[in-house]
Amino acid sequence: MNTSVPSWVGKVEEVNAMGFNRIARSTADPLLLYIGAPWCPPCKTMEPAFATAAEAMGTKARFLKVNAATDPQLLDSLKVAAVPMLLMYDEQGQEVGRLLGSLSAPRIARSSSRRSPKRRSAMAVRAKRSAWRCVASSPNPSPS
Numbered sequence: 482m483n484t485s486v487p488s489w490v491g492k493v494e495e496v497n498a499m500g501f502n503r504i505a506r507s508t509a510d511p512l513l514l515y516i517g518a519p520w521c522p523p524c525k526t527m528e529p530a531f532a533t534a535a536e537a538m539g540t541k542a543r544f545l546k547v548n549a550a551t552d553p554q555l556l557d558s559l560k561v562a563a564v565p566m567l568l569m570y571d572e573q574g575q576e577v578g579r580l581l582g583s584l585s586a587p588r589i590a591r592s593s594s595r596r597s598p599k600r601r602s603a604m605a606v607r608a609k610r611s612a613w614r615c616v617a618s619s620p621n622p623s624p625s
Contacts, residue, residue, distance in 0.1 A: 491536045493544045498555035501545060505574050511542040512570040513593055516561055518549040523583035524565040531567075533586035534593075542593055569593060 493515070496504065505512060515531045517524030528546075535544035549556055549564045559568065567589065569578040580592055 489543050490540050493532050493535050493546050495546045498552045501547060508543060509572050511572055513542050513544050514568040515546045516549050516566045517564050521564050527565045527583040530584060530586040531589060534589035538590055
């Protein structure tokens with residue numbers, strides 16, 4: 482039984498666009514991508530919280546950090562217009578969520594765990610039901 486722990490566990494890896502793309506294509510782990518900038522006050526608040534969440538979550542997700550000031554092309558390709566931004570990817574490399582603004586470590590961990598595949602499917606069913614109720618109860622439903 483191989484019990485070796487990957488080198489990224491409990492750490493934030495600072496990557497550039499090429500590093501992010503390589504990791505996103507090759508990993509089977511959920512990814513949390515923090516995009517911040519050194520000139521951004523909310524980013525300075527979120528950065529230590531992101532590191533704390535990385536330590537707390539261990540092997541549950543891989544934590545990556547990109548400097549928005551040095552990788553504008555990556556921001557364009559990810560359609561990120563403001564920082565700090567947290568992008569979440571599932572095991573298949575699909576984006577499953579994004580949050581804008583400074584977040585605490587507990588909020589990062591909660592948001593990440595809410596996007597697990599099992600939880601996402603249950604949330605999708607509830608969202609469809611809610612959408613149906615909103616349309617069904619609307620006084621002037623729009624034609625479909």
